[in-house]
Amino acid sequence: MKYYSIGEASAKFNIPESTIRYYEKKGLLPLIERDEAGRRLFSEDQITLLEIVIYLKNTHMPISGIKQYVDWVVEGDNTTERRLEMMKNHKQAVLAEISLMTESLKKIDVKITRYTKRIQDRKEQK
Amino acid sequence: MKYYSIGEASAKFNIPESTIRYYEKKGLLPLIERDEAGRRLFSEDQITLLEIVIYLKNTHMPISGIKQYVDWVVEGDNTTERRLEMMKNHKQAVLAEISLMTESLKKIDVKITRYTKRIQDRKEQK
DNA sequence: TGTTGACTTAAACCATAGTTTAAGTCGTAT
DNA sequence: ATACGACTTAAACTATGGTTTAAGTCAACA
Numbered sequence: 001m002k003y004y005s006i007g008e009a010s011a012k013f014n015i016p017e018s019t020i021r022y023y024e025k026k027g028l029l030p031l032i033e034r035d036e037a038g039r040r041l042f043s044e045d046q047i048t049l050l051e052i053v054i055y056l057k058n059t060h061m062p063i064s065g066i067k068q069y070v071d072w073v074v075e076g077d078n079t080t081e082r083r084l085e086m087m088k089n090h091k092q093a094v095l096a097e098i099s100l101m102t103e104s105l106k107k108i109d110v111k112i113t114r115y116t117k118r119i120q121d122r123k124e125q126k
Numbered sequence: 127m128k129y130y131s132i133g134e135a136s137a138k139f140n141i142p143e144s145t146i147r148y149y150e151k152k153g154l155l156p157l158i159e160r161d162e163a164g165r166r167l168f169s170e171d172q173i174t175l176l177e178i179v180i181y182l183k184n185t186h187m188p189i190s191g192i193k194q195y196v197d198w199v200v201e202g203d204n205t206t207e208r209r210l211e212m213m214k215n216h217k218q219a220v221l222a223e224i225s226l227m228t229e230s231l232k233k234i235d236v237k238i239t240r241y242t243k244r245i246q247d248r249k250e251q252k
Numbered sequence: 253t254g255t256t257g258a259c260t261t262a263a264a265c266c267a268t269a270g271t272t273t274a275a276g277t278c279g280t281a282t
Numbered sequence: 283a284t285a286c287g288a289c290t291t292a293a294a295c296t297a298t299g300g301t302t303t304a305a306g307t308c309a310a311c312a
Contacts, residue, residue, distance in 0.1 A: 016300090016301080018300075018301055018302080019299090019300065019301085022299075022300060022301085026299095036308095037307070037308055037309085038307080038308095039308090057299095062298075062299090063298075063299070063300095064298095
């Protein structure tokens with residue numbers, strides 16, 4: 001079974017080591033083993049969990065929410081319903097945010113069109 | 127020409143008055159007039175600018191970026207090219223962010239499917 | 253043997269984006 | 283007259299999500 005150092009985990013996901021340490025301190029990465037020298041050893045499972053943490057972070061779940069999720073994962077199978085509920089709710093929140101961004105982007109596109117025209121008009125004026 | 131009070135602007139966009147005051151202090155809402163009592167009076171144009179500020183905020187442009195944009199608007203027509211450039215760049219950033227969220231959401235959907243199956247299986251087990 | 257390079261810690265520090273507080277001024281409705 | 287609601291300010295405060303610093307350990311390579 002392969003173990004990853006913090007440097008390897010950092011490189012794999014392209015996030016700073018300091019962020020990984022911060023996540024561990026916040027409880028998002030529980031039960032990390034250490035070697036004799038006290039260095040973190042990430043199992044495949046923990047790398048997978050880190051990946052999930054990153055997906056949740058990418059979709060703007062707050063640290064406190066990710067922590068709750070991870071706590072439920074550690075607690076085991078009897079939290080499946082709660083995790084399902086949470087992920088469904090989160091999905092709706094993410095879809096709402098994407099909608100808001102997409103709608104706002106339309107207005108930005110209006111600006112792009114207007115500025116482009118203005119610049120064109122000025123060129124033709126010359 | 128209609129003027130809006132801060133309360134009306136707040137209600138129109140459903141954002142706290144304190145946020146509007148904060149935006150003004152940060153330079154996102156320049157040239158706001160005042161009545162004799164010192165109360166803010168928002169013109170139609172300024173309401174429109176506030177709307178743009180909100181769209182940019184909805185798409186996660188930092189305050190400093192919005193400030194730059196507003197400064198260019200105030201500076202006038204000779205900043206059209208710079209504003210166009212900025213909006214184009216911002217659009218690309220927003221599209222990238224939406225992509226990242228959409229991709230991450232797929233992984234969350236995998237979780238939803240897995241948890242749903244697990245719960246179904248347990249029901250059938252009974 | 254000594255000096256890199258990869259790691260460790262706790263604690264301080266930082267940026268961002270507001271929110272809250274406290275004390276005060278108006279205009280109007282009772 | 284007064285009390286209420288809508289507004290004003292500066293400054294302090296908060297939350298969030300890290301990043302940086304300083305001092306140290308350890309293994310391997312020259």
